[in-house]
Amino acid sequence: MSVIEQARRARTAAGVLATATRTVKDAGLHAMADALVARTPEILTANEADLAAGRAAGLSPAILDRLALTAERVAGIAEALREMAALADPVGEVVRGSTLPNGLELRQIRVPFGVVGIIYEARPNVTVDAAGICLKSGNAALLRGSSSAAHSNAALVGVLRDAVAGAGLPADAIQLLDASSRDSVKQLMRARGLVDVLIPRGGASLIRTVVEESTVPVIETGVGNCHVYVDAAADVAKAIDIVLNSKTQRLSTCNTAESLLVHAEIADVFLPPMLAAFVAAGVTVHGDDRVRAYSAAVVAATEEDYGTEYLAAEISAAVVDSLDVAVGHIQRYGTQHTEAIVTDSASAAREFVARVDSAAVMVNASTRFTDGGEFGFGAEIGISTQKLHARGPMGLPELTSTKYVVTGDGHLRG
Incomplete structure (x- = not known):
C-alpha cells in the first residue's frame, strides 16, 4: 500500500476519532496496554531480531540501548498507556470564551489535528507512545520508524491495531509505514492536505531534512546538547x-x-x-x-x-x-x-x-x-525546541489545534 493510500485511510479514521468520546478512547488505550502485556513474548522475539541485526551492523551501545525491549520495558510502556487514559481529554476543552457586546457567544475550543505523521529512529517505545498520545488526542497516527527497529515496530503496531479494533475504533488510526527505503519518508513529507502535521524525532540530520524538505507543516523536536x-x-x-x-x-x-x-x-x-x-x-x-x-x-x-x-x-x-x-x-x-x-x-x-x-x-x-512524564503530562510525543505552537515536552494539549465556535440568535453584521 502506498503512503498516500495509507494517509487516505488515516484521514477516514481521524474522522471517527474526532467524535469519539473519552470513554471510548480510554477503553482503546486500556485494550492496547493489556494486549502489549499479553503478547510480550512475540514482541520480544521480534525485538531480538532487530538487536541481532544491530549488533552485526555495529550499532553503538547507546543506539542498542534505545532499541532494546525487555519484559519490564514493555510493562512500563503499557503502564504509560494506562496512565494516559487517566489524564483529562484535551478535545473540547474551552481555551477561552466570552460573550461579545453584541450578544454573540464566542468559544475557542481544542480540536484534534487530524492525521499526525511521526518520523523517528531506533526507539520502539516511541511507536507505542506516539500511537497512544495520538489516539487520546483524537488523531490518527502514521508511524515511520527506522529500518533498525522494523521487526519490533511491525510487531507492536500489529498488537496495537488488533487492540483498538477490538475496542470498536478503526484499526487504521494506527498505521506503520514501510521503513525499507527512504521513499516512504519522501511521500509522507509531500502528503500535504492528507497529513496535517509531521513530528520528527531523532538525530540532527533527520530533523534538518524533515524541516527543510517537507511541504507538510512540521513541529520541530531538537537534539539535546x-x-x-x-x-x-x-x-x-x-x-x-x-x-x-x-x-x-x-x-x-x-x-x-x-x-x-x-x-x-x-x-x-x-x-x-x-x-x-x-x-x-x-x-x-x-x-x-x-x-x-x-x-x-x-x-x-x-x-x-x-x-x-x-x-x-x-x-x-x-x-x-x-x-x-x-x-x-x-x-x-x-x-x-x-x-x-x-x-x-x-x-x-x-x-x-x-x-x-x-x-x-x-x-x-x-x-x-525535562520529560513529559516528569512534568506530569503523561507520555510525550517529543520535546519541541522551536517557538511556534509548542515548546518543551509535548503532551496531549500540544497534539491539538483550536477552532472558534460562535453562537448567535439571528445575528447579522451591520
Missing part, C-alpha cells in the same frame, strides 16, 4: 550530584547533559572531586586546557566536541570566567533544549533564567527532568 553551568556560588556537593545525574542517569536521551561549564572561582574546589567522580563512573571528559590542568584523565577538547550530542559516556567541559561567558558559550553551542545552573545565588539564577533561550531551564536540578 544540554549544559550544566556550575556557578561561583554553587554548593559543591550538590553540584557534583546534579552533574552526575544529568550525565549518567541515562546516557541515550536528549535531556542528558553533554557539556559542563565551571566558573573559575569555584574550579579549584569543584573540579578535582568532579573529575574523579567522572572517572569512577566511566565518563570520558573532553576539556579545555584549564580543565585538563586538574586531571591527566581529561582529553583535549576540540571545537567539534563542544557542539556534540554524545549520547554516550562522554562530556565536554570548560572553565569560564563569568556567568556572562557561560551564557555566551551556551548561545554558541546549545540547541535550545535544556540548560541548568547550579547556584545558591538568587540573582545569578534569575539572570541565567532570563538570558538562556531554551525550552527548559533548570535551577539546581538535573537536566533529566
Whole structure:
C-alpha cells in the first residue's frame, strides 16, 4: 500500500476519532496496554531480531540501548498507556470564551489535528507512545520508524491495531509505514492536505531534512546538547550530584547533559572531586586546557566536541570566567533544549533564567527532568525546541489545534 493510500485511510479514521468520546478512547488505550502485556513474548522475539541485526551492523551501545525491549520495558510502556487514559481529554476543552457586546457567544475550543505523521529512529517505545498520545488526542497516527527497529515496530503496531479494533475504533488510526527505503519518508513529507502535521524525532540530520524538505507543516523536536553551568556560588556537593545525574542517569536521551561549564572561582574546589567522580563512573571528559590542568584523565577538547550530542559516556567541559561567558558559550553551542545552573545565588539564577533561550531551564536540578512524564503530562510525543505552537515536552494539549465556535440568535453584521 502506498503512503498516500495509507494517509487516505488515516484521514477516514481521524474522522471517527474526532467524535469519539473519552470513554471510548480510554477503553482503546486500556485494550492496547493489556494486549502489549499479553503478547510480550512475540514482541520480544521480534525485538531480538532487530538487536541481532544491530549488533552485526555495529550499532553503538547507546543506539542498542534505545532499541532494546525487555519484559519490564514493555510493562512500563503499557503502564504509560494506562496512565494516559487517566489524564483529562484535551478535545473540547474551552481555551477561552466570552460573550461579545453584541450578544454573540464566542468559544475557542481544542480540536484534534487530524492525521499526525511521526518520523523517528531506533526507539520502539516511541511507536507505542506516539500511537497512544495520538489516539487520546483524537488523531490518527502514521508511524515511520527506522529500518533498525522494523521487526519490533511491525510487531507492536500489529498488537496495537488488533487492540483498538477490538475496542470498536478503526484499526487504521494506527498505521506503520514501510521503513525499507527512504521513499516512504519522501511521500509522507509531500502528503500535504492528507497529513496535517509531521513530528520528527531523532538525530540532527533527520530533523534538518524533515524541516527543510517537507511541504507538510512540521513541529520541530531538537537534539539535546544540554549544559550544566556550575556557578561561583554553587554548593559543591550538590553540584557534583546534579552533574552526575544529568550525565549518567541515562546516557541515550536528549535531556542528558553533554557539556559542563565551571566558573573559575569555584574550579579549584569543584573540579578535582568532579573529575574523579567522572572517572569512577566511566565518563570520558573532553576539556579545555584549564580543565585538563586538574586531571591527566581529561582529553583535549576540540571545537567539534563542544557542539556534540554524545549520547554516550562522554562530556565536554570548560572553565569560564563569568556567568556572562557561560551564557555566551551556551548561545554558541546549545540547541535550545535544556540548560541548568547550579547556584545558591538568587540573582545569578534569575539572570541565567532570563538570558538562556531554551525550552527548559533548570535551577539546581538535573537536566533529566525535562520529560513529559516528569512534568506530569503523561507520555510525550517529543520535546519541541522551536517557538511556534509548542515548546518543551509535548503532551496531549500540544497534539491539538483550536477552532472558534460562535453562537448567535439571528445575528447579522451591520
